[in-house]
Amino acid sequence: MKNFISVADVDNIDALVAKALAFKKEALKSQTLGAGKRLGLLFLNPSMRTRLSTQIAAENLGMKVIVFNVGQDGWALEFEDEAIMSGNTVEHVKDAAPILGKYFDVLGIRTFPSLQNKVDDYSELYIQQFMKYAGIPVLSLESATLHPLQSLTDIITIQETFREQRRPRIVLTWAPHVKALPQCVANSFAQWVNAWGKADFVITHPEDYELDEKFTQGATYEPNQDKALQGADFVYVKNWSTYTDYGRIYNNDPAWMLTAKKLEPTNNARVMHCLPVRRNVELSDAILDSANSIVTQQASNRVWAAQAVISELLGNK
Numbered sequence: 001m002k003n004f005i006s007v008a009d010v011d012n013i014d015a016l017v018a019k020a021l022a023f024k025k026e027a028l029k030s031q032t033l034g035a036g037k038r039l040g041l042l043f044l045n046p047s048m049r050t051r052l053s054t055q056i057a058a059e060n061l062g063m064k065v066i067v068f069n070v071g072q073d074g075w076a077l078e079f080e081d082e083a084i085m086s087g088n089t090v091e092h093v094k095d096a097a098p099i100l101g102k103y104f105d106v107l108g109i110r111t112f113p114s115l116q117n118k119v120d121d122y123s124e125l126y127i128q129q130f131m132k133y134a135g136i137p138v139l140s141l142e143s144a145t146l147h148p149l150q151s152l153t154d155i156i157t158i159q160e161t162f163r164e165q166r167r168p169r170i171v172l173t174w175a176p177h178v179k180a181l182p183q184c185v186a187n188s189f190a191q192w193v194n195a196w197g198k199a200d201f202v203i204t205h206p207e208d209y210e211l212d213e214k215f216t217q218g219a220t221y222e223p224n225q226d227k228a229l230q231g232a233d234f235v236y237v238k239n240w241s242t243y244t245d246y247g248r249i250y251n252n253d254p255a256w257m258l259t260a261k262k263l264e265p266t267n268n269a270r271v272m273h274c275l276p277v278r279r280n281v282e283l284s285d286a287i288l289d290s291a292n293s294i295v296t297q298q299a300s301n302r303v304w305a306a307q308a309v310i311s312e313l314l315g316n317k
């Protein structure tokens with residue numbers, strides 16, 4: 001694996017899931033693989049799970065890790081080619097990335113979308129520029145449109161939880177929120193579930209919240225949330241802002257919040273969320289505090305997902 005920025009970087013999802021589950025059984029089984037190697041983790045945006053789980057994963061492989069909150073502590077970076085840098089940006093990624101490429105063996109980057117300009121966000125300019133200029137493997141820690149470490153974790157969690165000899169019904173449901181949020185977790189989940197191909201996959205959201213078809217193709221759209229939830233084995237709850245009329249909040253109907261009542265017609269569904277979650281806005285306390293919620297298991301699997309991916313990146317430098 002050269003870089004890890006989307007499911008397209010993965011040859012075999014099942015093999016990567018198996019690798020992660022093997023690390024879950026024996027965390028230190030490849031503890032010398034990364035000896036003498038350094039991972040740089042660059043954060044342009046906040047994080048708890050991604051930062052800590054990726055750091056733990058790299059340490060389990062014997063790597064040294066430096067976390068750099070570039071959005072907070074670093075010089076303001078410019079990403080546009082041929083920019084006349086007379087404004088607020090201090091250093092071009094063209095100058096910064098090659099230096100990082102000398103300091104590190106693998107470079108992780110977290111960046112969120114602006115939600116102002118769809119073309120710019122969906123071009124993944126930031127992560128693409130790092131890939132172009134760093135000269136070392138780049139690991140997405142969540143980008144403008146995708147969150148592949150999260151999605152790999154989600155598939156791992158579904159696979160280890162579902163023990164029946166049939167295809168699970170997985171429902172991705174939009175939920176209300178107080179802010180306009182990126183589409184990346186939803187895009188990425190859809191992209192991975194479709195590529196995995198082992199589930200009946202349904203997406204439900206209010207009118208105007210259609211996601212980019214590039215990621216959802218293969219899923220069934222059901223506009224009625226109650227109908228979508230019928231017989232669900234897994235319910236993935238996520239808010240996102242509008243994609244078509246980009247980055248807006250239209251309908252924010254609290255009736256879309258997932259409650260215990262809404263779970264009744266499901267197949268005792270396990271409930272998933274990438275976290276952080278706004279309690280009693282996206283999901284009720286009653287669900288999050290019940291046995292149906294697997295959000296902690298999901299977040300804890302972030303370590304094994306990251307460890308499987310970093311081990312692949314180390315193997316193919």
Ligand SMILES: NCCC[C@H](NC(=O)CCC(=O)O)C(=O)O
Nearest residue numbers: 142179181182185274275276278
């Ligand atoms: N890293 C995972 C989720 C990141 C982001 N959530 C947020 O920004 C939450 C912000 C808040 O709740 O104020 C999202 O949903 O795409």
Ligand SMILES: NC(=O)OP(=O)(O)O
Nearest residue numbers: 047048049050274275
């Ligand atoms: N789910 C997730 O990526 O969490 P953080 O934003 O805390 O990293």
